[in-house]
Amino acid sequence: MDNLNENKLLEECCEDLFGIRIDPPERRDKCDKCKRPVVVCWCRSLPNPPLNIKSSIVILQHPAEEKRTLRTALMLQLGLEPGKCIVYKGKRFPSSKNLAELEPVLNSPNSLLLYPSKDSVPIECVNTQSVSMGDLSFESASFTLVLIDGTWPQAKAIYASSPMLHRMRQVKLIAAGNSDYIIRTQPTEGCLSTLETAAQALSILERRTELRQLLIRPLHTLCKFQIDNGAVEHQSKEFRIKNQQYPKQIGKRLNRLLNYSTICRPEAVEDNIVNEIDAALQQQPQES
Ligand SMILES: [Zn+2]
Secondary structure, eight states, X not given: OOHHHHHHHHHHHHHHHHHHHHSOOOOOOBOTTTOSBGGGOOGGGSOSSOBOXXXXXXXXXXXXXXXXXXXXXXXXXXXXXXXXXXXXXOSSSSOTTTHHHHHHHHHOTTEEEEOOOTTOEETTHHHHHHHHTTOSOOSSOOOEEEEEESBHHHHHHHHHTOHHHHTSEEEEOOSOOOOSOOSSOOSSTTOOOHHHHHHHHHHHHTTOTHHHHHHHHHHHHHHHXXXXXXXXXXXXXXXXXXXXXXXXXXXXXXXHHTOSBOOOOOHHHHHHHHHHHHHHHHHSOOOO
């Protein structure tokens, strides 16, 4: 290559470089909607247009939940028509900040708290019960589903410090199946993320089986991306303990085991699981 050509090539390279410099400094561009880096944005998997539902959803979110990178409440919000899913943040509800908005919702006979208390009934029973009791007719009514979003200990603490929640009609999901949310280790079989819980409850309440699948698609996209990029597909802790694959440190404390997103199980079932896990731990070969 002679000097002339070499200079020309250099010039072209410089032009390219200058071209690059004109652009703003490189940073990890984030999607405006999901706030994820654009390369891993899951918005393309959202229902389009957003789903129109009869019910509304209110999420009572523990402040720490918002900081999780794999949070799912936003997927629910973006999958539904604007205003159909409202998130309130706090450690007890209502608070002075949201009293005016929340009090009527939490006191309404058409609001259902999805929480596995002793008084909760399977969500499938909601219509039947109302009809057989000759109570208010819920056939044409639209419901507000209220969910607590946080780890299980956080959800329990929110419930304990929010007396207004205790007086609500309470429902639960039974035989919910395993979570699609395989990235965050789930402590027990049947444990669901907030998105899955809401999607499943909506499907049942509105008698529209397609709702669940449509709403959880972004979760599949997110999980697939994580797995393609080397995240291990977690089996639940319960499964691994049963199969004696769980490392010894799990024995440190069971409350860490219960560190999972809100799940709708009756307390009694939860106690059984804890006992089962205790038993499994004792059977594990002791290593020192
Ligand atoms: Zn996005």
